[in-house]
Amino acid sequence: MESTGFLPFLFLLLSVLLFLLFTRLWVDLPYPSFDKAELLGCSSYSPWCTSKNRFQSKPHLIRNPENTKLQRNHNAQVPHHPLDPLTIQEINKVLTIFLSYPLISSSSFTIHSLVLQEPEKPLVLSWKKGDPLLPRRASVVALVNGKSHVLTVDLDSSQVIRHDLGSPFGYPMMTIEDMNSATWAPLADANFNRTILNRGINLADLACLPISTGWYGKKEENRRLIKVQCYSMEGTANFYMRPIEGLTVLLDMDTREVVEISDKGQHIPIPQAANTDYRYAAQNKPLRMKPLNPISIEQPKGPSFSIENEHMVKWANWEFHLKPDPRAGVIISRAMVRDSETGELRSVMYKGLTSELFVPYMDPTDAWYFKTYMDAGEYGFGLQAMPLDPLNDCPRNAYYMDGVFAAADGKPYVRSNMICVFESYAGDIGWRHSESPITGMEIREVRPKVTLVVRMAASVANYDYIVDWEFQTDGLIRIKVGLSGILMVKGTPYGNMNKVPQEEDLYGTLLSENVIGVIHDHYITFYLDMDIDGSDNSFVKVNLARQDTLPGESPRKSYLKATRHVAKTEKDAQIKLKLYDPSEFHVINSNKKTRVGNPVGYKVVPGGTAASLLDHQDPPQLRGAFTNNQIWVTRYNRSEQWAGGVFVYQSQGEDTLAVWSERNRPIENKDIVLWYTLGFHHIPCQEDFPIMPTVSSSFDLKPVNFFESNPVLRMPPNYEKDLPVCRPAAAA
Amino acid sequence: MESTGFLPFLFLLLSVLLFLLFTRLWVDLPYPSFDKAELLGCSSYSPWCTSKNRFQSKPHLIRNPENTKLQRNHNAQVPHHPLDPLTIQEINKVLTIFLSYPLISSSSFTIHSLVLQEPEKPLVLSWKKGDPLLPRRASVVALVNGKSHVLTVDLDSSQVIRHDLGSPFGYPMMTIEDMNSATWAPLADANFNRTILNRGINLADLACLPISTGWYGKKEENRRLIKVQCYSMEGTANFYMRPIEGLTVLLDMDTREVVEISDKGQHIPIPQAANTDYRYAAQNKPLRMKPLNPISIEQPKGPSFSIENEHMVKWANWEFHLKPDPRAGVIISRAMVRDSETGELRSVMYKGLTSELFVPYMDPTDAWYFKTYMDAGEYGFGLQAMPLDPLNDCPRNAYYMDGVFAAADGKPYVRSNMICVFESYAGDIGWRHSESPITGMEIREVRPKVTLVVRMAASVANYDYIVDWEFQTDGLIRIKVGLSGILMVKGTPYGNMNKVPQEEDLYGTLLSENVIGVIHDHYITFYLDMDIDGSDNSFVKVNLARQDTLPGESPRKSYLKATRHVAKTEKDAQIKLKLYDPSEFHVINSNKKTRVGNPVGYKVVPGGTAASLLDHQDPPQLRGAFTNNQIWVTRYNRSEQWAGGVFVYQSQGEDTLAVWSERNRPIENKDIVLWYTLGFHHIPCQEDFPIMPTVSSSFDLKPVNFFESNPVLRMPPNYEKDLPVCRPAAAA
Structure with a gap:
């Protein structure tokens, strides 16, 4: 049994090498000094880091000069309206304040939400364009040592002005990093790898999805869990059509530890890859219909809407x-x-x-x-x-x-x-309305x-x-x-x-x-x-x-009556x-x-x-x-x-x-x-x-x-x- | 009371004169020799014949050279498919056969429907393009001396090949001429005219609508009836907003005789004309919104569809x-x-x-x-x-x-x-499908x-x-x-x-x-x-x-199951x-x-x-x-x-x-x-x-x-x- 553990290791090594060769960022860099690769947990294990190169068909957005310009604009952006979302500069400032907050500076944490805390509704309602902007505040939801905390950060005073504990029941929204790491965490488990190989899947062809567990009782209490299910991406970009059926990995999202592997689908074959790829470039059969001529919504004088102050x-x-x-x-x-x-x-x-x-x-x-x-x-x-x-x-x-x-x-x-x-x-x-021949009026009004x-x-x-x-x-x-x-x-x-x-x-x-x-x-x-x-x-x-x-009121027996209930x-x-x-x-x-x-x-x-x-x-x-x-x-x-x-x-x-x-x-x-x-x-x-x-x-x-x-x-x-x-x- | 009967007559006379001056056809003439004016019952009494001139805003389609061309095409049109509608030539031929049919040649009649009788479904299903056309037949629904008759006219043999009586209950679809004549028939009734004048409406401003009676019992049996309700078109093209409320004329559609006038709305004022006209030319208030730039669906290479043999x-x-x-x-x-x-x-x-x-x-x-x-x-x-x-x-x-x-x-x-x-x-x-950062695949496929x-x-x-x-x-x-x-x-x-x-x-x-x-x-x-x-x-x-x-089957208590019932x-x-x-x-x-x-x-x-x-x-x-x-x-x-x-x-x-x-x-x-x-x-x-x-x-x-x-x-x-x-x- 131990010998089969070596093969996955080889694949992992291969993955690492492929990753180092081809790794690309999956989100746009806000500014060049920002190292996203580390942050996203898209580290050496992830099969995604190779796959994304395999399937890449378009130049990455970062290379598009227009987008680069947009990103520069984002760096210079300032809020104009009390409801405007936090800008890059504001997020950075919130982060600085947050990092110096006692609880945080001494603990490991992940931020699950960092957004504008909208001002109270009456304040927004009475605010008018030209008025000074209302105080800018951020609401930060963080997991600190496994517990949810909600902090209100005031940007003007540079202080955390409120600090609440989260719910004793649920957890905050997953981060992209949570989801991403869940997809490769099972690969650190030898039993998991053995199971995959037993199904005849190369680890390099593995694609896994993080599936929220829901809540079904005690098992899901006091621990952030996720289930991972996997697919074969051999021969198709559409791995979703090739489930490794019956295999579910229960994972601790914080420790990344495999809690349980359930595999009840050994008798179920992996469906074929043929005819599943949906990318236009992968189509090789005839269209079987008359192709359509180009059609477009055109506005030669440009659109009629405007967007003021970004929002x-x-x-x-x-x-x-x-x-x-x-x-x-x-x-x-x-x-x-x-x-x-x-x-x-x-x-x-x-x-x-x-x-x-x-x-x-x-x-x-x-x-x-x-x-x-x-x-x-x-x-x-x-x-x-x-x-x-x-x-x-x-x-x-x-x-x-x-x-x-x-x-x-x-x-x-x-x-x-x-x-x-x-x-x-x-x-x-x-x-619209047309008059009919009954009235004979020559009216046809249509908008x-x-x-x-x-x-x-x-x-x-x-x-x-x-x-x-x-x-x-x-x-x-x-x-x-x-x-x-x-x-x-x-x-x-x-x-x-x-x-x-x-x-x-x-x-x-x-x-x-x-x-x-x-x-x-x-x-x-x-x-x-x-x-x-x-x-x-x-x-x-x-x-x-x-x-x-x-009786006797009308030749009609019935009609519909509207009654208002407040x-x-x-x-x-x-x-x-x-x-x-x-x-x-x-x-x-x-x-x-x-x-x-x-x-x-x-x-x-x-x-x-x-x-x-x-x-x-x-x-x-x-x-x-x-x-x-x-x-x-x-x-x-x-x-x-x-x-x-x-x-x-x-x-x-x-x-x-x-x-x-x-x-x-x-x-x-x-x-x-x-x-x-x-x-x-x-x-x-x-x-x-x-x-x-x-x-x-x-x-x-x-x-x-x-x-x-x-x-x-x-x-x-x-x-x-x-x-x-x-x-x-x-x-x- | 008799003296008030003269005024309506004067208005009628005026209407006749106005009509003779301005009368225009409301449908396109299929060919120049065809005199539509008489046929449509748009005769001297109809207020519509004057009103249509009053409200005319666009040149009549008959004057459009392109339409004239289309009409010429219609005259030359021949059927290509068993389901093609009757052509002008075919309708004329059906009419000739119909007119020589014994029942018709000796009676007064109106045609309420004259359409292709589609061949039996199996024949159509087995017909293929290039096959000889299936026998062309017309179904004619006519009222002859107040009774419905359904005749099947065979165009090849030039014969009526089937003749059925219509329903003992309902009547066929009204003709445009039925509806049109119903709108002016009440004007021949002095009581009606008096009622209108009593409401303060000029007869020249009268607009009436033919309203199907439905069926509510004995009253509606053995007689083709219609109800007429009227409006004032003074000051607006939108006479519908100016009902002469409570006034209903029950009319015999065949004799054009007023059977009954019900007037229970004398206490109800005619609503004002102000702000009711909807024609663009009649608008004189500001738009109150930023006008939209032109927008259009454009196909520079033309549409992708074709229409073969007209249909x-x-x-x-x-x-x-x-x-x-x-x-x-x-x-x-x-x-x-x-x-x-x-x-x-x-x-x-x-x-x-x-x-x-x-x-x-x-x-x-x-x-x-x-x-x-x-x-x-x-x-x-x-x-x-x-x-x-x-x-x-x-x-x-x-x-x-x-x-x-x-x-x-x-x-x-x-x-x-x-x-x-x-x-x-x-x-x-x-x-569409985009891959998400979770999988890292750079796929965005959208159609x-x-x-x-x-x-x-x-x-x-x-x-x-x-x-x-x-x-x-x-x-x-x-x-x-x-x-x-x-x-x-x-x-x-x-x-x-x-x-x-x-x-x-x-x-x-x-x-x-x-x-x-x-x-x-x-x-x-x-x-x-x-x-x-x-x-x-x-x-x-x-x-x-x-x-x-x-119990014990699943952590879930319930799910939805699909069951097929044939x-x-x-x-x-x-x-x-x-x-x-x-x-x-x-x-x-x-x-x-x-x-x-x-x-x-x-x-x-x-x-x-x-x-x-x-x-x-x-x-x-x-x-x-x-x-x-x-x-x-x-x-x-x-x-x-x-x-x-x-x-x-x-x-x-x-x-x-x-x-x-x-x-x-x-x-x-x-x-x-x-x-x-x-x-x-x-x-x-x-x-x-x-x-x-x-x-x-x-x-x-x-x-x-x-x-x-x-x-x-x-x-x-x-x-x-x-x-x-x-x-x-x-x-x-």
Whole structure:
């Protein structure tokens, strides 16, 4: 048995050499003196450090002169708005203060979050452009000797002004370094290496993923654990399709010690590599369809939006503050729309963000039951938002915004092109009316629909989430989530459905020989701090119900009647959507009425969605209890922003939206927060192999008696003379 | 009392004179010798004939030389495909045969439908390009002495080869001439004119609408009735916002006799004209937002689709037959997609169309209870599809298709630009995957999403329905309905909500002084004759339900398990959607399996929708019973295409989809038809005044194990070099 231990060592040595030859940084260097390699734990063991060279197809962004310029700008950047994220200089200053804090200077630590602590809402609301900036503070979440600490660092006084202990239950968001080191830590374990070799996998072909453990009882208490599952990347970039099924390594994230290896899949072959690579360069079969001519959204006079001071977006009748965030991805703040009658800028939403995701897989067996991801609180939805691909992720006229984040040692780095902003026109119609031959009036009035899109795409390992905030000139905000990327699949001995016994539960669909796409759900919960013309708002359920007419009252037996129910407390606003008991859901300002006396408001308009059906007492559902309703409304509370709790990792569901809502605080005519959960059931099908075409769903925030009348009535139509004259680039 | 009868006569006289001066044709003349004015009943009385001059803003299409050319083409047109609609020459030939048929030659008649009788499905399926065309036949629905007759005219033998009587219950679709004459017929009634004058309306300012009566009992039997309601167009093109509330004229559509006048709204003022006109030329207030720079979808090498022989659309991996239809609007036939592996063209859908609409208003009072429109079977969804406005209804690269229809006297006319076909690119993502820093692989593969859209917009009086059939390269068909246009509003004495007693039911929302937007629903029912790799298909409900684990089986308490239920008979396939009891709905071909043994199929994927809540025994719901479920599947039957029945007008619900489905025919491994109903509840709000921003919803037909794997894997990304070089037109 001992002799097999030598082979892995050889591979490791090989890896080290390959690494030393080819190692490249995976994030942009904020400035040349910053040594990222060490910091990222991308040290000699990692197979990733070689693989990234193998699969590299494009020049690294650092070499792009335009990006270098952007990075220089980041170094010089100063905040202009109280909500602007910390700059590189500010992060460095916070780090200096943090490092000299007694607790820290004497201990080993990792920083799990280092972001702006936004000033109190009333201060931000009363701040105006030109005012002195509000005091700049940072909130730092650090693990110190295995315990979570939350420190508030004041940049003006250069002091830690507050120091709290974290939750006794969960842990903070993993760092990229946590995830990275988890992927190579098992290689230090001889048993693990033996297991891999026994499966016929070269260690150099190994690709491992860090999988959050969730919480299932005592085993997950008082220790930061992670599960690691591995794949063969031999012959394909799409290692996700080649699981080493049944092999799960339980790892201590802090000591990097292998706690347990479970290997119940020796009888399951590794699926073939053939036909799994998705890179364009790897395609060698015919397209089998007529190729499309180039098509592009063109704006010869340039885009109509502007971005002031890095973060204030102004477009048509909209203004809002936009920033990248390591946990939420995108944060939209102070969204305001100009009144179509008075020209006044009116408040719609104080803050909107992706609060949490919950992605339970539907397989209770040993290697799968724990896969119940919470992608924001565990992995960092923003940390996983990779640079967007210009012309493909966003059209030509897009503006790209970078993220400036702190690494585990607190040093800043730049995630370039993390968010894009662009105007979209799909050929759709904003409003129209033709008169018909019945009236004979020769009227055809049509207005094209142009929108402004803010987009990010988070690649949480295999899955890619595309999140769009789409602003319309008619005052509507559409929040759209697209799911693409790659399935998390399961190996199986079966090569054909005709071999599967009738009674056997595959937990999914056979997608290819030995590959099962496991059924799973996605829930994306949005935090929407609506401030309709001010902070004091109410939540109104406008219920539509059948009303039966009295005998003789009408030739009709029935009609639908709308009844308004104002929610008094949080429990009144725990909403499950019902097709046969429909309602509209308004957030109104009852203190402000339209000319004819309707309270001004916005409504949340659900689109296609799905509800979680898991047992409410099932551990994952306890943690994901924020999906127990599709809509919730809570009293504004600065600390209640993350629907699964601040310390989600291995949490027990003790600090979720569901818990807060049970407090049943009064919410009538108060500062309230609306929560909406967008859901998807996903039963995979063969079209999802080896990569998934995007599936999207959305919901809307829509003005309802907010404007006195149609706010886009006076927009002009398109005229031929305004449209561009275009030539093929090749002929230019 | 008699003296007041003279004034209306004076106005009528004035109208006649104005008409003679300005009268213009509302449809394009197919050829110069064709006198449309007489035929359309747009005779001396009609206020529309004057109004259309008043509001005319654009040169009439007949003057456009390009359109003249198109018309010439129509005259020369010959059919190429068995499903091609009747040409002008064919309609003329049918008319000649029809006129010499004994029944007709001796009677007065109106033609309510004259369309191709499609050959039997097996004949069409076995027909191939290059084969001789199948026998051309027309189906003619005519009212002869008040009775419906259905005649099949054979063009080859020049004979009527079949003659059936219509339904003893309902009547055929109204003709445009029916609707037109209903709007002026009341003016022949002195009482009516007196009533109008008593309301302070000049007869020259009168605009009246023909409103289908529905069926509520004996009163509506054995007589073709219509209700007429009127508006003042003084000071605005948007007369819909100025109802003469409470006034309803019941009219005999055949004799044009006023049966009854009901006037219960004398106390209700006519709402003001101010701020109601929506025409761009009539706007005189500032825009109040930053105007947008021009934006356009550009294809410097032209579109990627082709249209062969007028009706065969070929794009990317899709081919389908497209034709305009007076009742359905758009008919898509023989939709086939090319297999991404074999290159074989595979059948997806034999025929898809908008079968019926149901639009019940939620006000049981005298002037409103009957408003329960069925826009296809009563008004002709295609007849109401007005010419699209290039650059605004469809983007620049669109192709426009004309409709060739028959008027009430059987003569052909051309509805130009009725359908557009274009490629859409909104900046969206077809599929993507980035590798994350965890794996370190430098992969960013993204494919833009480009689609092909087939669009029409039907203006059924005030409402505008935009129907899109959107084809994706990944095999998905999205069917989207947009609602825009103008609300049907109700007059009210109230000017402010603070004057409305608490207990009073307004049946809607106060939108402006004296204007209520009445609550209503929209249901659009689609006929989808799916033929997945052949005609014999099955319908499978794949139900997702919670499965509880056994004690000790797993740390998980629950998961979701998919169970397949094959529908044996029609009743098994009567589906109400349930958020908490979700299913996927597949149409499969159980005779054809993928390599790994899954039956090939397509699924219908609902988006946001609404369900009818009316009492099933309420007369309108009996007629609209096809909305009792969201999904139905029936055995293919050539005569079951119109969900509300063939003779919908004043029907009693005797011939609906609900009735057919109750026959409970076997549907497993048979030729089956899928029906999907898209619903909207509409509680109007002030943003809908004086015109409604488009509200859209959609559903998808999506391949599910139809392809062996992702069909768009091999599509290329966008490259800068392929995109156009554009300049502002002004600088060109």
